[in-house]
Amino acid sequence: LAGGLWGVHCLIQSSRPQRDAALNEIVDLLAAEMRCTAKIEVRESKQIATAATVGWRKPVILLSAQWRTWTEEQVRSVLAHEIAHIARGDFAASLIAQIGLILHFYHPLVHWLVQQLRLEQELAADALAAQVVGGSRVYLCSIGELALTNTREHVSWPAHAFLPTRRTFLRRIEMLRDLKLFSGQTSRGVRTASLLAVLGVTACVAGLRPPESLAQNPPAKKAALAGLGPGETRAA
Numbered sequence: 001l002a003g004g005l006w007g008v009h010c011l012i013q014s015s016r017p018q019r020d021a022a023l024n025e026i027v028d029l030l031a032a033e034m035r036c037t038a039k040i041e042v043r044e045s046k047q048i049a050t051a052a053t054v055g056w057r058k059p060v061i062l063l064s065a066q067w068r069t070w071t072e073e074q075v076r077s078v079l080a081h082e083i084a085h086i087a088r089g090d091f092a093a094s095l096i097a098q099i100g101l102i103l104h105f106y107h108p109l110v111h112w113l114v115q116q117l118r119l120e121q122e123l124a125a126d127a128l129a130a131q132v133v134g135g136s137r138v139y140l141c142s143i144g145e146l147a148l149t150n151t152r153e154h155v156s157w158p159a160h161a162f163l164p165t166r167r168t169f170l171r172r173i174e175m176l177r178d179l180k181l182f183s184g185q186t187s188r189g190v191r192t193a194s195l196l197a198v199l200g201v202t203a204c205v206a207g208l209r210p211p212e213s214l215a216q217n218p219p220a221k222k223a224a225l226a227g228l229g230p231g232e233t234r235a236a
Contacts, residue, residue, distance in 0.1 A: 027083070051064065
């Protein structure tokens with residue numbers, strides 16, 4: 001966890017601020033359409049293949065150095081996806097999930113839950129972004145074209161816990177070909193039920209344990225409950 005956070009910090013420090021007026025205007029317009037009130041900083045990084053969002057109090061969008069070769073639809077689609085992550089607070093949720101993964105690192109079910117969380121975050125951001133860039137077909141074509149020209153990232157391994165990978169990118173495209181995924185957003189009731197399910201699984205993983213005093217000295221505990229003295233306890 002510490003290595004991943006340090007890797008993200010180094011990634012931000014090695015990037016440079018992006019002051020392109022047209023690009024910042026697109027960011028402002030998309031943020032207004034998505035009702036995202038956070039102040040977003042856009043930076044250019046040579047280590048990122050497409051884009052990534054880091055931070056929650058001061059969110060930063062890291063764009064690939066190749067973004068100037070993209071079409072306008074591709075730029076809007078990528079930025080809309082990252083702004084959707086910021087509007088939903090996905091980075092903070094991922095951080096909490098990683099802390100839970102540390103507490104139960106030994107259990108494969110928790111690893112699977114964290115992976116599913118990240119995938120669902122990506123798909124939810126795709127659905128939200130598609131609504132503001134001209135429809136699901138335009139969005140799917142834009143990210144599909146980017147996948148064909150996607151270069152290899154040069155990011156440290158621990159930082160992958162907070163950054164999307166190429167495998168996740170390709171999995172998104174594979175799943176988004178079913179346009180029914182864009183039919184609507186997940187209701188609040190479904191999200192609440194999912195959260196309660198995760199908490200229930202976490203409680204089951206932690207297990208139910210007896211009190212330490214009872215576990216350490218069960219005969220004395222039972223005798224005390226029966227009202228027996230020390231001598232009577234030994235006799236018993």
